[in-house]
Amino acid sequence: MKNGVEQNWHATACILCSINCGIEIEFDGRQFKRIRGDKNHPVSEGYLCQKAARLNYYQHHASRVKQPMRRKADGSFETIDWDTAISEIAEKLTHLRDTYGGHSIAYYGGGGQGNHLPGAYASAFRAALKTPYIYNSLAQEKTGDFWVNGKLFGRQTCHVTEGIEHADYAILLGTNPWQSHGFPQARQVLKQIAKDPNRTLVVVDPRRTRTAEMADIHIPVKPGSDAFLLMALLGVIVQEGLADTDFLEKHTNGHEALFEILKSVSITDYAERAGVDVALVEKVARGLAAAERGCTRHDLGLEQSLHSTLNCYLEKLLFLITGNFGKEGCNNLHTQFVALIGHSKEPEDGGVRTRVTGMKEISKLFPPNILPAEIDTDHPERVRAVFVDSANPMQTAADTQAYRKAFAKLDLLVVVDVAMSETAALADYILPASTQFEKAEATFFTLSFPTNYFHFRDAIIEREGDTLPEPEIYQRLVSAMGLLPKRFPLLETAAKMQRRYPKLDLFPKALGITLALRPQWKNYAAAILYKTLGKVLPEGKQSAAVLWATARFYANRYTKQVRRAGYSGKKHMLGEALFDNIITAGTAVPLSTHTYEEVWELVRHKDGKIHLEIAELFAEMKALQSESTPLTEAFPLILAAGERRSYNANQIYRDPDWRRNDKEGALRIHPADGEKAGLSDGILARCESKTGAIEVRVQFDESMLPGYVSLPHGYGQQYPDAENPDTILQNGPSINLLTTGDHCDPIAKTPYHKFVPVRVQAI
Numbered sequence: 001m002k003n004g005v006e007q008n009w010h011a012t013a014c015i016l017c018s019i020n021c022g023i024e025i026e027f028d029g030r031q032f033k034r035i036r037g038d039k040n041h042p043v044s045e046g047y048l049c050q051k052a053a054r055l056n057y058y059q060h061h062a063s064r065v066k067q068p069m070r071r072k073a074d075g076s077f078e079t080i081d082w083d084t085a086i087s088e089i090a091e092k093l094t095h096l097r098d099t100y101g102g103h104s105i106a107y108y109g110g111g112g113q114g115n116h117l118p119g120a121y122a123s124a125f126r127a128a129l130k131t132p133y134i135y136n137s138l139a140q141e142k143t144g145d146f147w148v149n150g151k152l153f154g155r156q157t158c159h160v161t162e163g164i165e166h167a168d169y170a171i172l173l174g175t176n177p178w179q180s181h182g183f184p185q186a187r188q189v190l191k192q193i194a195k196d197p198n199r200t201l202v203v204v205d206p207r208r209t210r211t212a213e214m215a216d217i218h219i220p221v222k223p224g225s226d227a228f229l230l231m232a233l234l235g236v237i238v239q240e241g242l243a244d245t246d247f248l249e250k251h252t253n254g255h256e257a258l259f260e261i262l263k264s265v266s267i268t269d270y271a272e273r274a275g276v277d278v279a280l281v282e283k284v285a286r287g288l289a290a291a292e293r294g295c296t297r298h299d300l301g302l303e304q305s306l307h308s309t310l311n312c313y314l315e316k317l318l319f320l321i322t323g324n325f326g327k328e329g330c331n332n333l334h335t336q337f338v339a340l341i342g343h344s345k346e347p348e349d350g351g352v353r354t355r356v357t358g359m360k361e362i363s364k365l366f367p368p369n370i371l372p373a374e375i376d377t378d379h380p381e382r383v384r385a386v387f388v389d390s391a392n393p394m395q396t397a398a399d400t401q402a403y404r405k406a407f408a409k410l411d412l413l414v415v416v417d418v419a420m421s422e423t424a425a426l427a428d429y430i431l432p433a434s435t436q437f438e439k440a441e442a443t444f445f446t447l448s449f450p451t452n453y454f455h456f457r458d459a460i461i462e463r464e465g466d467t468l469p470e471p472e473i474y475q476r477l478v479s480a481m482g483l484l485p486k487r488f489p490l491l492e493t494a495a496k497m498q499r500r501y502p503k504l505d506l507f508p509k510a511l512g513i514t515l516a517l518r519p520q521w522k523n524y525a526a527a528i529l530y531k532t533l534g535k536v537l538p539e540g541k542q543s544a545a546v547l548w549a550t551a552r553f554y555a556n557r558y559t560k561q562v563r564r565a566g567y568s569g570k571k572h573m574l575g576e577a578l579f580d581n582i583i584t585a586g587t588a589v590p591l592s593t594h595t596y597e598e599v600w601e602l603v604r605h606k607d608g609k610i611h612l613e614i615a616e617l618f619a620e621m622k623a624l625q626s627e628s629t630p631l632t633e634a635f636p637l638i639l640a641a642g643e644r645r646s647y648n649a650n651q652i653y654r655d656p657d658w659r660r661n662d663k664e665g666a667l668r669i670h671p672a673d674g675e676k677a678g679l680s681d682g683i684l685a686r687c688e689s690k691t692g693a694i695e696v697r698v699q700f701d702e703s704m705l706p707g708y709v710s711l712p713h714g715y716g717q718q719y720p721d722a723e724n725p726d727t728i729l730q731n732g733p734s735i736n737l738l739t740t741g742d743h744c745d746p747i748a749k750t751p752y753h754k755f756v757p758v759r760v761q762a763i
């Protein structure tokens, strides 16, 4: 019995969303017989949602890939062995790199909702490719937000978290945590706020979601008009003198210029443009300003709609100008354990731009929206090869048709996946990864404050087929590219000594000497750690090697806070203690505990202040006044392409049987709109945008704001018919056939997926 787990119950984490609740799985042979919340998990404490109960459908289904595959001249796949796959891919990539340069290769993905260890090792691989490009889904949602954080707090890695569980006034904008979660034990927290008369929940959403139903105040904003609503809210606070000027004077600069703009906002006009009653705007603005513990949280409803980056800024201004920062129940910054994102300079300061479209890098990432244009061109510096890991852009990136066309032009497409995804189906090589229960894994979603947690999970089931964990795949690729020797005898010995006599601290010294002699190896540090320190870690934990370096770095940087979380040890032994706990605890462990005052140590501007003035966004704020509604007669409805529902979970489940309801992923529409369009509830209809058309099942739904329709995210997978495996069926709508790459935010190029003009007609 370990971590209080009974025999045959194995502790791990759910891999379906960023919360990664601790779960326990009971096996019947290889089948997941029962799944329950892990009460010993310090963050989720036994909580889980309905989606986790179905994880057997992730582990076992007809589309798993179990052997490396290579495309034949006739277009079909043949299975090959790993050595052949690795050496051929390494040779082709080396050739492209040496002929056209590293920028001819793009890396896409690197981790999903449950698996970030691949990303940590992919750094060595990307260094070997000399590619500047990481395309990632975070850059189709959060990079606008990260960019704003960079301006406000000094680095794009300064990420904001919210203490909703302690808040007495919480505003949720464009997010439906009842379904999507986004913070731990979401349903519990929502229920607690709902039943407490002294706490207020405000939900801003064009749909009366489950979350909105629990709210004290629901603001059914017009889709795409949050910038107007937010400006009106900020306008009330400033115009009524409700801002926290002591906080602003002490901790920020630039508020005078900001207030100039907000003073001139016409609150009635902006409220009306957002479709919201002025009295409601005033009530909420005053409520937040008066709150002891106020906080705000937003998600895709703001990020994937008009004014995405501006929205993220205005939302932060709400808690900043009311001084709801750096206190319990308010918004705060938090630490990052392993870097999930980085900080990118602006191009003027030497930051990277893509060669074809000139898009700047944000947080070390590039947006999937621009990738087809970077490939499908005669530009001499175009992208010629794409390496995808843990992502399915053929379903999840904007404009599926543009992707299909662009990917067909590539010299090489390699996909690392556990399943035959729509992207894998187009690949030249498919490298089969072990599932997240067959290998050690972790995520870098360490998003909490004041105590931050990290969960390293062991494999809990034997590997099926000839699959490999990604860290091993990357290490083999880097070695096959001839960049690292097969063995590191000196480092291997030093690593053994390190584990046996950590006080002597021999390994870092040996590593330091090695890298001083061979500075070119610095870029491959992750692969070297894996091949040396990784080998002497307990069985099955080799991929924790990078975490050793991270734990030591973290303990060195946040010494006080790591000690406060319960660790002891002098100098480097503190980091060793943290690392040992991470790899042996069998559940999430606390990394560090800050005091609320110490949040200011996480602000990265040299003056320690929050810089409120952002020139680009000031200009966008001023331009709002003259903006007109983008609706047209041809496409009278606004589609939210990608709603989170009870039975969708990105592209992680492929077997349609996992869903208990909404099997067809219905189009939700207000009955009045439906009737106007000549539809009736339950019929098949055609949903058409300027880019494409798909067939959908119509569902009349009173919770939708008139004029607003929605389709779910996470459908559209191809799968073999159970009775007749040669027949390929499709699992609900492929929504990105309706979206386009250029319908996006001007700064971050994040797609306006929640604002797709469409028409719906009976078939």
Ligand SMILES: Nc1nc2c(c(=O)[nH]1)N[C@H]1C(S)=C(S)[C@@H](COP(=O)(O)OP(=O)(O)OC[C@H]3O[C@@H](n4cnc5c(=O)[nH]c(N)nc54)[C@H](O)[C@@H]3O)O[C@H]1N2
Binding pocket: 017, 018, 141, 173, 174, 175, 176, 177, 179, 180, 181, 182, 204, 205, 206, 207, 209, 221, 222, 223, 224, 225, 226, 299, 300, 301, 302, 305, 640, 642, 643, 644, 645, 646, 647, 648, 649, 650, 713, 714, 754
């Ligand atoms: N069940 C489930 N949960 C998930 C996922 C999943 O696939 N399924 N995916 C995970 C991932 S990757 C993410 S990023 C999160 C996303 O989590 P959320 O962003 O919370 O989920 P969504 O349903 O995409 O969008 C949230 C809400 O935005 C509203 N909305 C649409 N347009 C507008 C608008 O113009 N203004 C405002 N204010 N609101 C608008 C929608 O009506 C919807 O209720 O969910 C995570 N959790």
Ligand SMILES: Nc1nc2c(c(=O)[nH]1)N[C@H]1C(S)=C(S)[C@@H](COP(=O)(O)OP(=O)(O)OC[C@H]3O[C@@H](n4cnc5c(=O)[nH]c(N)nc54)[C@H](O)[C@@H]3O)O[C@H]1N2
Binding pocket: 112, 113, 115, 136, 137, 138, 140, 141, 300, 389, 390, 391, 392, 393, 395, 396, 397, 398, 416, 417, 418, 419, 421, 433, 434, 435, 436, 470, 641, 642, 643, 649, 650, 651, 652, 713, 735, 736, 739, 753
């Ligand atoms: N229209 C529209 N498009 C959207 C959205 C939307 O709301 N509307 N939401 C966007 C958002 S917020 C997100 S986060 C993205 C998500 O889209 P993606 O970034 O494409 O990620 P996932 O859907 O999580 O796909 C993960 C892939 O990883 C594979 N996988 C699972 N486990 C492993 C593993 O251990 N190793 C490897 N190598 N592969 C594994 C799965 O089989 C699957 O093919 O979609 C985006 N696309």
Ligand code: SF4
Binding pocket: 014, 015, 016, 017, 018, 019, 020, 021, 047, 048, 049, 050, 051, 052, 181
């Ligand atoms: S909230 Fe649900 S989907 Fe998210 S990690 Fe927990 S159990 Fe999994």
Ligand SMILES: [Mo]
Binding pocket: 137, 141
């Ligand atoms: Mo996401």
